[in-house]
Structure formats: structure tokens, C-alpha cells
Amino acid sequence: MIYRLVGETAMVVHFLVLVYMAFGGFLAWRWPRAIWPHAAIAAWGLISVTTGVECPLTIVENWGRHNAGLEGLRPSGFIDHYIEGVVYPEEYTTAVRWAVAAVVLSSWAGFVLLRRRARTPREDEAVSGTR
Template identity: 50%
Template sequence: MPHLLIGHTAMVLHYLFFAYVVLGGFLSWRWPRLFWPHLFVAAYALGIVIVDWPCPLTEIENWSRLNTGREVMGSGFIDHHITGSLYPAEHLMTSRYVIAGLVALSYAGAARGLRRRRAARVEGALSG
């Protein structure tokens, strides 16, 4: 039972990690300090996809699967859980471009918000 609970926890954390990679940059519009943690997470996720860096959550989930008699994920979390259910397998590259576009859009919005806050501070300092 503990192996199964650990595996399910790793799977839930995987989904949260994926959601944060895709949408976390938008949080920095409201909370600018979240930009740097998101940049780190997005860079690590990019390394997992491009350089094939290891993912500790995949290792934990596979360990759980092995210890509960289930088949291990062959190629990783995204291929096992998301491709084919969130988007068709033949649109893998399209989904990557959409995700990259969302991250870029979120960073552009964060930069715009930063410029506005700086301008407001300068204006406040000049008028005060």
C-alpha cells in the first residue's frame, strides 16, 4: 500500500509540475517574485525534453509501479499520461510549440507588468 501511495503522489506532483511549467509564468503577473522559480522550472523541463535530463518524479513513479506489479513508464510521464489523452500523439510537436508560446506570452506579460510598476514608482517618486 505505501508503494502505491508514493506512486500516486508522484503522479499528482507530475501533473502539478506540468501545469506549473505551462501556466506558472502567468502567476508572475500577479506575484512578480514567482518569475525566477518559474524560469528555473521551465528551464529544467526544457532540459528534460531536449537534453533528456532525468526526472526524479519519473524515477519515483517507476519505482512504485515496479513494486506494485505494474508496468513501468517506458518513455516518461508526458508520453505515458498526457500524450494521447490531452492531445493526439501525432500533435506532440504542435503541443510543444503551444506550450513554448504560452510560456513566452507569460514572460512578455511579466516584463510589461515590471515596466509598468517601475514607471509607477518613478512617477510616484517625482510627484511625492
């Protein structure tokens, strides 16, 4: 029972990490310090996609599933097991990866623009000469 719980918890956390990877940069628009954990998660995602290194959450999920007597994930990993062919057809993998990259870059661009706007004096302050 506990092993299955470990595996299922790892699966849920993995889904949350993927959502945060794609959309977490938008949280930094409201909470600027959120950009650092998002940058770390996005960097991990980039490393994982480009090198094929296995995610620690996949390892934990497989460990829990195997010890619970269940079948592990496909050797290709979490995304191939739960998302590709389920959420979108496998032939769209490259397009989906580029779309996620565009969303991440858009969130970061918005973050930079908002930070610059917050640092520059307002027009009414510049006109009156006060700061």
C-alpha cells in the same frame, strides 16, 4: 500500499508541475517572486525535451509502481504514458510543445511589461512634478 501511494503521489505532482510549467508565469504577474521558480521549472522542461533526460518524478513514480507490483511507465516517460495519445494525438506533439513554449513566453513578456509599468512614474506624477 505505501509504494502505490508514492507512485500515485508522484504522478499527481508531475501533472501539477506540468501545469505550473505552462501557466506558472502568469502567477508572477500577481506575485513577482514566482517568476524564479517558474523559470527553474521551465528550464528543466526545456532541458528534458531537448536532451531526453529522465525526470526525477518519473523515477520516483516508477520506483513506487514497481515496488507495489504494478507495471512501470513506458520507457519514453510520463508524457508519453499519460498525455500523448490521451489528451492529444501523438502526431501533434511538436505543435503542443510549441504552443506551451508560446504560452510560457507570453507569460514572461506580460511579466516584463507589468514590471516596467510598475517602475515608471505615472503620468499624473510627471505632470505635477511629484514623486
